[in-house]
Structure formats: structure tokens, C-alpha cells
Amino acid sequence: MADVAQELPGGQQFPPNTIDEAKRQRLLELVRGRAMARPTDLAEDEVMVWPSLVVVEAVCAVVFLLIITALSILVNGPLIDRANPNKTPNPSKAPWYFLNLQELLLHMNAGLAGVIVPTIALVAIAAIPYFDRSPLGVGILGTSAKGRKIIAFTVVYCVILLPAMIFFDELSGRTVFGIGRYLREQLGMPELIYNGILPAIVLVALIFIFVGIIKAIFRPTRRELFIALFTGFVATYVILTISGTAFRGEGQALAWPWDLLQIHH
Amino acid sequence: MRREQTLADRISGSALWRSVVRHGYPDTQRNQALIIASNVFLHIHPVKIKRYATKVTYTFCLGGLSFFLFLLLTGTGVLLMFYYVPSTDLAYQSMKDIQASVTFGQLMRNMHRWSAQGMVIAVFLHMCRVFYTGSYKPPREFNWVIGVILLVVTFLLSFTGYLLPWDQLSLWAITVGTEIGGSAPFVGSQVNMLLRGDYEIGQNALVRFYTLHVIFLPLAAAFLMAVHFWRIRKDGGISGPL
Numbered sequence: 001m002a003d004v005a006q007e008l009p010g011g012q013q014f015p016p017n018t019i020d021e022a023k024r025q026r027l028l029e030l031v032r033g034r035a036m037a038r039p040t041d042l043a044e045d046e047v048m049v050w051p052s053l054v055v056v057e058a059v060c061a062v063v064f065l066l067i068i069t070a071l072s073i074l075v076n077g078p079l080i081d082r083a084n085p086n087k088t089p090n091p092s093k094a095p096w097y098f099l100n101l102q103e104l105l106l107h108m109n110a111g112l113a114g115v116i117v118p119t120i121a122l123v124a125i126a127a128i129p130y131f132d133r134s135p136l137g138v139g140i141l142g143t144s145a146k147g148r149k150i151i152a153f154t155v156v157y158c159v160i161l162l163p164a165m166i167f168f169d170e171l172s173g174r175t176v177f178g179i180g181r182y183l184r185e186q187l188g189m190p191e192l193i194y195n196g197i198l199p200a201i202v203l204v205a206l207i208f209i210f211v212g213i214i215k216a217i218f219r220p221t222r223r224e225l226f227i228a229l230f231t232g233f234v235a236t237y238v239i240l241t242i243s244g245t246a247f248r249g250e251g252q253a254l255a256w257p258w259d260l261l262q263i264h265h
Numbered sequence: 266m267r268r269e270q271t272l273a274d275r276i277s278g279s280a281l282w283r284s285v286v287r288h289g290y291p292d293t294q295r296n297q298a299l300i301i302a303s304n305v306f307l308h309i310h311p312v313k314i315k316r317y318a319t320k321v322t323y324t325f326c327l328g329g330l331s332f333f334l335f336l337l338l339t340g341t342g343v344l345l346m347f348y349y350v351p352s353t354d355l356a357y358q359s360m361k362d363i364q365a366s367v368t369f370g371q372l373m374r375n376m377h378r379w380s381a382q383g384m385v386i387a388v389f390l391h392m393c394r395v396f397y398t399g400s401y402k403p404p405r406e407f408n409w410v411i412g413v414i415l416l417v418v419t420f421l422l423s424f425t426g427y428l429l430p431w432d433q434l435s436l437w438a439i440t441v442g443t444e445i446g447g448s449a450p451f452v453g454s455q456v457n458m459l460l461r462g463d464y465e466i467g468q469n470a471l472v473r474f475y476t477l478h479v480i481f482l483p484l485a486a487a488f489l490m491a492v493h494f495w496r497i498r499k500d501g502g503i504s505g506p507l
Binding site: 042045046047048049050051052053054056057060061064065068069071072073075076077078079080081082083084085087088089092093094095097098101102105109110111113114115116122125126128129130132133134135136137138139140141142143151223227230234 | 291294297298300301307310311312313314315316317318319321323326329330333334337353357360361364371372374375376377378379380383385392393396397398399400401402403405406409410413414417420423424427430431432433434435436437438440441442444445446448449450453465466467504505506507
């Protein structure tokens with residue numbers, strides 16, 4: 001055995017009698033790879049946070065710092081006359097991000113518009129993940145082509161429906177399209193009914209009709225239905241904010257934005 | 266061949282420097298990992314991250330922007346606190362002084378104002394981004410809930426700050442705002458009294474809004490943000506396609 005030259009891969013040969021039998025080990029296999037896993041081992045789809053993410057954050061921070069600084073140099077924050085409790089401006093308006101509620105307040109009972117509706121909206125938004133649990137579509141903006149169609153449809157639907165509703169309720173003297181006035185004047189019902197329960201029924205009915213339309217047109221999955229509802233919320237929030245900010249003048253009557261400029265500072 | 270030691274090498278090799286900065290220049294993966302792991306401000310990040318998570322068109326930087334604006338608001342807010350007096354007699358005058366006589370006062374006030382408006386928008390848009398990418402789905406349900414609470418805290422931070430300049434805009438916006446809160450069924454008048462500390466918006470309301478604005482709500486927001494960021498990592502990092 002010791003006399004026979006040993007053949008190695010690649011055709012090389014050990015000369016005989018040069019291997020110490022006592023120390024001899026068998027080579028089983030050669031494996032290409034790292035000795036052990038290290039924390040910096042990167043998978044194919046991974047990058048190092050430094051620099052790949054940190055640089056994005058740094059650039060964003062610098063860009064927005066410059067934008068805010070430039071804006072602050074060019075435009076001063078408003079500071080009008082000293083507060084005077086005896087002089088009520090007309091119209092008096094809440095901060096702009098609450099003007100959606102103030103707009104809603106014109107059309108129904110204050111408790112309903114100012115507290116109950118926003119509370120239900122926030123709780124409903126917080127509860128979304130406990131009702132929509134399927135992991136399908138995670139990480140894809142709008143989930144699917146159908147999801148994006150639903151977003152577009154919902155936005156168009158709200159942009160047409162909500163201003164029309166605001167306008168027609170205004171025409172009826174903000175009495176829930178005249179139904180409220182009928183309940184009050186003809187049937188002598190209390191404020192809670194014609195200004196609270198009636199608009200609440202209208203709101204719930206509107207949501208159910210909307211869901212019905214979405215289901216009939218799109219046959220959505222649960223995720224896609226939630227996309228419709230959430231988009232409806234966002235569109236409503238934005239439209240009511242714009243209406244309350246730019247289209248409400250003296251006595252909260254509907255007005256054109258350019259007519260408000262004289263009042264607003 | 267060893268290159269000549271530069272001044273920068275001597276500084277970065279000194280005992281003082283090494284006691285502060287534990288890692289070498291981050292041009293190797295080891296040092297890039299150490300710089301993240303050994304820095305208290307950076308260790309909010311993992312050492313490595315999925316490639317899609319660095320795409321600006323996925324997150325639009327909105328969560329980071331919200332946090333950045335919070336930091337900017339904290340910085341400019343502290344500077345404004347050196348001059349602002351939360352008293353109905355002095356508040357308006359101190360605003361005038363900040364704008365007219367304090368060096369860079371007008372700039373700080375403007376940056377605080379516009380960052381605050383920007384933060385409301387950024388947080389809202391961040392919520393939209395998280396929704397439309399389905400990032401609230403399990404296991405991230407609870408972080409979504411915390412996010413909704415952070416949205417409310419952001420609104421409240423902006424709302425409480427609105428009163429502080431004590432001009433006509435402040436007074437009547439807060440009058441309308443607290444009236445909306447006061448219209449709550451059953452507890453309306455109590456809510457109103459809790460916010461105003463009086464039947465009208467006066468000194469009590471100003472102190473309440475000031476305290477909420479400069480201490481309570483920023484601490485609440487910081488606490489919630491700590492949980493919010495921590496849970497991003499515990500829930501498997503930023504969401505992405507399956």
C-alpha cells in the first residue's frame with residue numbers, strides 16, 4: 001500500500017513513502033464557504049444600514065431643513081391683534097386641521113359632529129388590523145391593480161358627492177336637506193331627533209350605500225373593501241377641511257376663497 | 266508598505282478619541298456594523314436592512330420626516346421658551362419681542378410654526394402610506410394602534426401650541442376648538458372645564474395649554490415614539506413584499 005503512489009484530484013501524485021501513516025488523515029470533501037456566520041454577513045437582498053440607509057436619512061434631513069429654513073425666511077408666521085375676549089371675529093375658525101369637524105358641525109348636532117363621529121372614526125381606524133389580517137398585498141402600494149382602481153373610484157365618488165351634499169344642505173338652510181325642517185316644523189320633534197339621530201342615520205346609510213356600490217362594481221376582497229373605506233375617510237377629511245377653510249365666510253356661509261382673503265390674515 | 270501617519274490618524278488613534286468612538290473608519294463591514302451598534306443614536310437601526318426598505322418611493326421618508334420635524338420643533342421650541350412668558354398680560358408682548366428684538370427670534374418662531382404645520386401633514390401622510398402598503402397587518406397591529414394615538418398626540422401638540430401667541434387668531438381658534446370638545450354628550454361641560462380651567466379662556470387655560478404643550482405632550486409623544494420605533498424592529502423590521 002505504501003509503495004503505491006496515491007492519486008490526488010487533478011492528476012498530481014504523492015511520491016511513495018512520504019506520508020507518515022500515524023499522522024495520516026483522510027480528506028473527505030472540500031467545501032467553499034465562510035468559517036462561521038458573522039453579524040455582517042449580508043444576504044442577497046440586504047444592504048448595510050451604514051451607509052445605505054443612513055445616507056438617505058441624512059439627505060432627507062438636510063433637504064427638509066433647507067426647505068423649512070427657506071420657508072421661514074420668506075413667510076412669517078401669523079401674529080394679528082392681541083387676544084380680545086370682547087371682540088369676536090366673524091367667522092371664528094378652529095385650527096385648519098379641525099375645520100373638517102367645524103364644517104361637519106354646520107350640518108348636524110354639535111356632539112355628533114364634534115365628538116361622536118371623530119371618536120368613532122379614530123377607533124375604527126385603530127381597529128383596522130384586527131379585522132383585516134390576511135398578509136396578502138403587504139408592501140405593495142394599493143395592494144393590487146384593483147386596489148388602485150378602487151382608490152381612484154372612491155376619490156372621484158367623494159369629490160362629486162361631498163361638495164354636492166354640502167351645497168344642497170346649505171340650500172335647505174342646513175336642515176339635513178329639508179328633512180330635518182319637516183320633522184321639526186310639521187311633526188314637532190325635538191332637536192335630538194331632527195339634528196342628531198336623523199343625520200346619524202344619513203351618515204350610516206351613506207356608508208352602507210357606498211359599501212354596496214363598491215361590492216357591486218369591484219367584488220372586493222376584505223383588504224380591498226378596507227382600502228375603499230379608508231380612502232373614503234381620507235377624501236372626506238380633505239374635502240371637509242378644504243370646504244371649512246377656503247369656502248366658509250361670514251356667519252359660516254358658503255363663499256369663494258378669494259372673498260375670504262379680506263377677512264383672513 | 267505603511268503610509269505616513271497623518272494628523273487625522275493621530276487624532277483618531279489617540280486614547281481620548283478611542284474612548285469616545287469605539288469603531289474604526291466605516292469602510293469595512295465590521296466597522297459599518299460597529300458604528301450602528303455602538304452609537305446610542307444610531308442603534309435605533311438594525312445593522313443591516315432589506316434593500317427595498319431603503320427605497321424612497323416606498324416610505325417617502327414620511328415617518329422619518331415626522332420624527333425629524335419633532336426634533337426640529339423640540340429644538341426651536343426650547344429656544345422660544347427662553348423668551349416666551351405664559352401670562353395673559355405678557356404672552357403677546359413676548360411674542361412681539363421674539364419677532365422684533367431677539368436675534369433670529371422671528372426665524373425660530375417661523376420655523377416652529379411651519380414645522381408644526383408640516384408635522385401634522387407628515388404624520389397624516391405617514392398613516393396613509395402605512396395603510397396603502399398594508400403595513401398594519403399582523404404582526405404589526407399594535408404598532409398601528411400606537412401610530413393612531415401618536416396622530417392624536419400630534420393634533421393635540423399643535424392645538425395646545427395654537428393658544429400660546431395669545432392673539433385674536435389663537436384665542437378664537439381655541440374657543441371654537443374647546444367648544445367642539447365641550448359638545449361631548451354627558452361630559453361636555455366637564456371636558457370644557459378641564460381644558461379651560463375656567464368658564465372663559467384666560468390665565469388658567471393659558472397655563473394648562475402651555476404645560477401640556479411644553480412638557481406633558483412632548484414627553485407622551487417621545488414615550489410613544491420609543492415604543493413605536495422599538496416595535497418596528499421587534500415586529501420584523503419595516504414591512505415589504507412577501
